[in-house]
Amino acid sequence: MLARVRDGDPGAYADLVRRHAPVAIRTAALLGAGADAEDVAQEAFVKAYAALGRFRPDAPFRPWLLRIVANETRNLHRSAGRRAAREQRAWAATAPLLLHGAGPDGGDVAAAVLGTARREALVAGLGRLSEPHRQVVTCRYLLDLDEAETAEVLGWPRGTVKSRLHRAIAALRAHLEVDVDA
The missing domain is CATH 1.10.10.10 (Winged helix-like DNA-binding domain superfamily/Winged helix DNA-binding domain)
Structure with missing residues (x-):
């Protein structure tokens, strides 16, 4: 099936996504993506498709995909932490304006x-x-x-x-x- 995907068969990649989507979503959820698990899995499939040229043909696809899912879940946590810190800094900068406004x-x-x-x-x-x-x-x-x-x-x-x-x-x-x- 991966050979068909590499040859440009969009139906083959759709089959691959259908086959591995449930485990990708479950993995993202169990690793802490919560309500964003489907989005994380979707982003992982997009990145996997873009990186298929670097995928070793003799390697199993599922662990490779799930590693991408795990990385995307970590990215989600990092970006959430950065966003929370940015919001706290913005709030700290706004508080004096409220006090003296x-x-x-x-x-x-x-x-x-x-x-x-x-x-x-x-x-x-x-x-x-x-x-x-x-x-x-x-x-x-x-x-x-x-x-x-x-x-x-x-x-x-x-x-x-x-x-x-x-x-x-x-x-x-x-x-x-x-x-x-x-």
């Missing part, structure tokens, strides 16, 4: 101090939220988008925006209550 309009010193303390607590609480919760709160309240706009920006259904916003506000309230009690 809005303040009392020439009110007394006590009000200014209280306003600053509240903003600091709010920014700290937002920083403790999960990324989806921080995104939905940011869109709705910091960017002042309505539910439909928030759903469009985040690419979520409107019901997801409502439920995540509800959970995010509850989590934020819990974080703020802990800070006040401390």
Whole structure:
């Protein structure tokens, strides 16, 4: 079958994919790809096709493919870690803007101090939220988008925006209550 694939028979590669897709998806899932297992397997098949010229004809195909799946799963984890670090850096850079962006309009010193303390607590609480919760709160309240706009920006259904916003506000309230009690 691999000889037919190398000769350019697209049907042969489709047969190869059908034969090995279940084990590739299972491998990706078991190695930690989770919900992205199918995407990882698909990317592995694309890379395997591109690398068929380097495949040794006397070697078994399945272990070679599964090695590509494992590498793609590792790449997924690395990119997720880099993305999370990038998001944390972006959040850390944004937090000071939130703290100093809005303040009392020439009110007394006590009000200014209280306003600053509240903003600091709010920014700290937002920083403790999960990324989806921080995104939905940011869109709705910091960017002042309505539910439909928030759903469009985040690419979520409107019901997801409502439920995540509800959970995010509850989590934020819990974080703020802990800070006040401390």
